[in-house]
Amino acid sequence: MQRILLVLLYSTVSAQLCAQIATNELAAVNDRFAGTVQVKIDRRDNFIFDFFDANGRFRQDVVPVEQLDAHNLHYSVEEDAVILACKGEFPQCISKEIFKLNTIRATGRSNLSRPASDDGGAASMEALRVLILAAQEQLVALGETREAPPRRK
16 A cells, blocks of 8 residues: 555656756747647646647647657748657657547647747747757656557567
């Protein structure tokens, strides 16, 4: 019984610590996207990206913190968006729920529309990179990373 309580306490404290460490970084990203995208970290150490338009929330992307590739952020001119990508060992780490289609898809990338105030998306990419790295460093410090699934041959 004590062991179960200790495990529950540890998992609750570690999730709260991860969320607290990234508070400033989360605020910077959310300020940058000014309501079109809202980012948070849930209790399971997942990034939650909520996408909004004039009608409200239309999409939600969920991805484990440690599975995003902070060094592979880039700007797509064709999409006018900042692109997030999964690390190589997690090829389809992003769960993308599109509400009007009532569907959830696994994908290896997520596009965040570029804020109007950020020509070329450089400031947005840097804010996202800082957030991802801070959250990942905190998870490593807590020893909470998930194993990559075995690859099929």
